[in-house]
Amino acid sequence: MAGTRPFTLEGIDHVVLLVDDMAAARAFYLEVIGCTVENALPQYGMLQLRAGASLVDLVDISGEPGAWARPPAPGGRNVDHVCLATGRWEEAAMRAWLAAQGVAIIEEGVNNGARGESLSFYVKDPAGNTIELTGPPEAT
Template sequence: MPPFSLVGIDHVVFLVDDMPRALKFYGEVIGCVPGYSYPALGMEQVWCGAALIVLWDVTHPGATSAIPPVKGGRNVDHLCIATSPFAPDAMRAHLAAHNVQIDREAVHGGARGVGHSFYIFDPFGNKLEIKGPAEYPDGR
């Protein structure tokens, strides 16, 4: 056993090349709120519930230690964002209002059980899974 216990996801770092566009997407589409700012690094953090999404602008001089993605490749498949219950039609309308294309919808398992998920991409090609809580056939 390790000398610690797991609490949850602390943060994920996404490389971006247009910070205003990134902040707009994560604020308006996802609903994140501003977190810590590191202007010398070209880095902004936004709160996603109790976790952080770190946006690191690779065009900023402070991002020289950022590892750029391999052209045509990724080193992260997706980030799953746990949400409150939502109506699938309302989610579709919200994403459409922001011109965000749905890559796919699914109902499958996650840390909180089987629930409805929407897979989308942010403006920088990062895949996000927006996942509602578990849905039980008996209405629990």
Template sequence: MSTPPFTLAGIDHVVFLVDDMDRALKFYHGVLGCQPGYSYPAMGMEQVWAGNSLIVLWDTSHPGAASAVPPVAGGRNVDHVCIATSPFAPDDLRAHLAAYGVEIEREAQHGGARGMGFSAYIRDPFGNKLEIKGPAEYPDGRAQP
């Protein structure tokens, strides 16, 4: 088998499913002292800084969150965990995952705790969704850890 084309940098963000964004933001801002992060209003998603990492709040009552709504009410409360990595070539990641029979469900350029960068979404053998996220990418092609 192949070795990963990256090294782990830590947890980038965790996505919590909520059903009342105002209440969630009051808690994370007021009680925990989180600072505002990226905002995705079309998806019903707000991100808050928790130190150097992000907590993503995804409002399942918002139409843009249809893909996050659990099939059974109360069935789950975490959408996915994002694992931050060193720079890697997406083709190398694809080949590495294929060598283990791991399917990439989706690829995207997303904002995270380190900025906008390439993400690949996979599932562990138990069905937990993981986002493998490289560092921030800049218009000139540089990747920054």
């Protein structure tokens, strides 16, 4: 793993949790934990909650909008992915770095995270967990 990493790690941007009772999950995270509602994305069955500098995204897998995240076996995984926030990176350098490390980009896109919209690359860790790497939003 030689070479210079083209980014700095800044922390966890968001975690995506799969829930089968959105009302109960929402009440728990808002009333017990103290999160606030950041954004609703009903087309994905998702509710984004602010947890300090990070987000906790809840995906309701009991309905069709959240079916995209439903685990293949009932009672299976309940964490879809973890998003790690990085410093600014140059897209070509990041692609080259990941390729040189033998890490495939399995998905990519501009997504809304705790710091706003930015380009994200999704990769798998050695255990098969999905990790999203996202830089800060582009300056406007």
